[in-house]
Amino acid sequence: MKICTSKLSLSALVAATLATGSALAGTVTVVTSFPKELTQAYKTAFEKANPEIKLEILNKSTVQGLAYVRELPLGQRPDIFWASAPDAFEVLSGQKLLENVSAQANKTVPAKVGNYPINDPDGQYLGQALAGYGLMWNTRYMAANKLPAPKQWSDLMKPVYFGHAAMSSPSRSGTTHLTVETMLQGEGWEKGWNQLLQISGNSAAITERSFGVPDGVNNGQFGIGLVIDFFGLAGKYSGFPVEFVYPDVTSVVPANIGLIKGSKNPDEARKFIAYSVSLEGQQLLLDPKISRLPVLPPAQMGGKVPAGYPDPFEIAKRAKVHFDSDLSEARYNVVSSLFDQTITFRHKELKAATQAIHAAAAALAKKPNPRGQALLQQARDLAFTPIVGADMAADKNFLLLFTANKKDAAVNKQVTGLEDRWSTKARENYARAKDFAEQAITAR
Structure with missing residues (x-):
């Protein structure tokens, strides 16, 4: 009987221990747009330092991640949102979907990079890495095609780069959205879209995901890619034949990490957030496969920063764009939609118009004539002028329409109607631009 009692006591002890362990342990679910190389490195290191906690990574684009978090009820949401787009965190914060994480901040992180706060002043999210935007290119591809290395966004508007570049869409990639928004803020709405339309018209592809651009440049499918810096730097420091440059019109902003309100394991999630901004x-x-810019200055990185590695604090001093995340947030959906309707879904037509314009410009350079030049200018205006003007893009009621709930039938009908008109107008403009450009060649 005593033996039975002892066995029962031992079983009870084991059960209690297991129950206690289960209570202490937890799975932290992380929604992120970051590549596997980065997330796996953090998962391995964090779980080794905290064996009682497991990380579950849900890889989604920033736009998909935002929708995923919004749609889940309290108590069933993932724990952490981790992405490069500060405007996405403004969206989450504005919709009361984040918990305060100021207690998890690393107190040695500087307050700002350039003029931009690294951590949210209200403590809703923390800067976990820094990022700028620029151009990466494959040196072998460029040599084989006798192409000069680009230095500025505007270089990619030149005829010599036709068919050699690639970029993604802002609706599919938070990092591309930041790149596009940086150009729009740096150049202004009208000039920025003019550049984007010309660069897109010169591009070989608008890829499905942002990863498609650096992968294509690394393997020589594309010559040049418009990317967030860590794509270019990771390729370079991992041994691919690529280089990367920051144009003058760039910005340096934080990639952020935040705790989602109503998540399953907030206490364990806070431990990971604190770990992500710690020195370790x-x-x-700095892993070559990751190659991101820390929020800690190089001097505080324990001598681990490689020689020649970019210093984001110095880049920020030179950057011409003081990124406005409130402006980016306000027109987030408009920019994404306009890009898709006039570029992503009409890329074939835009490319054809751009190629015809290049051909006409070359022909008129050899044999100038006023009528041909006038036709060419009409073609350029049709192809490269944004369908939505600066005044409309600044109209608060117009912007609010695109932030309203699309489940509302009336809202959805209005937005869909606008998008259809943009798409139709873009197709018509590109067809007319191509026609005018072809007429310009034979004009007398």
Whole structure:
């Protein structure tokens, strides 16, 4: 009987221990747009330092991630949102979907990079890495095609680069949205879209995901890619034949991490957030396959920063764009939709118009004539002028329409109607531009 009692006591003890362990342990679910190389490095290191906690990574684009978080009820949401787009965190914060994480901040992180706060002043999210935007290119591809290395966004508007570049869409990639928004803020709405339309018309592809651009440049499918810096730097420091440059019109902003309100394991999630901004967590960013810019200054990185590695604090001093995340947030959906309707879904037509314009410009350079030049200018205006003007893009009621709930039938009908008109107008403009450009060649 005593033996039975002992066995029962032992079983009870084991059960209690297991129950206690289950209570202490937890799975932290992380929604992120970051590549596997980065997330796996953090998962391995964090779980080794905290064996009682497991990380579950849900890889989604920033736009998909925002929708996923919004649609889940309290108590069933993932724990952490981790992405490069500060405007996405403004969206989450504005919709009361984040918890305060100021207690998890690393107190040695500077307050700002350039003029931009690294951590949210209200403590809703923390800067976990820094990022700028620029151009990466494959040196072998460029040599084989006798192409000069680009230095500025505007270089990619030149005829010599036709068919050699690639970019993604802002609706599919938060990092591309930041790149597009940086150009729009740096150049202004009208000039910025003019550049985007010309660069897109010169591009070989608008890829499905942002990863498609650096992968294509690394393997020589594309010559040049418009990317967030860590794509270019990771390719370079991993041994691919690529280089990367920051144009003058760039910005340096934080990639952020935040705790989602109504998540399943907030206490364990806070531990990971604190780890990600600690010295150990920051040093993981310097892995050649990751190659991100830490929020800690180089002097505080324990001598781990490679020679020649970019210093984001110095880049920020030179950057011409002081990124306005409130402006980016306000027109987030308009920019994404306009890009898709006039570029992504009409890329074939835009490319054809751009190619015809290049051909006409070359012909008229050899044999100038006033009528041909007038036709060419009409073609350029049709192809490269944004369908939505600066005044409309600044109209608060217009912007609010695109932030309203699309489940509302009336709202959805109005937005869909506008998008259809943009798409139709773009197709018509590109067809007319191509026609005018072809007429310009034979004009007398």
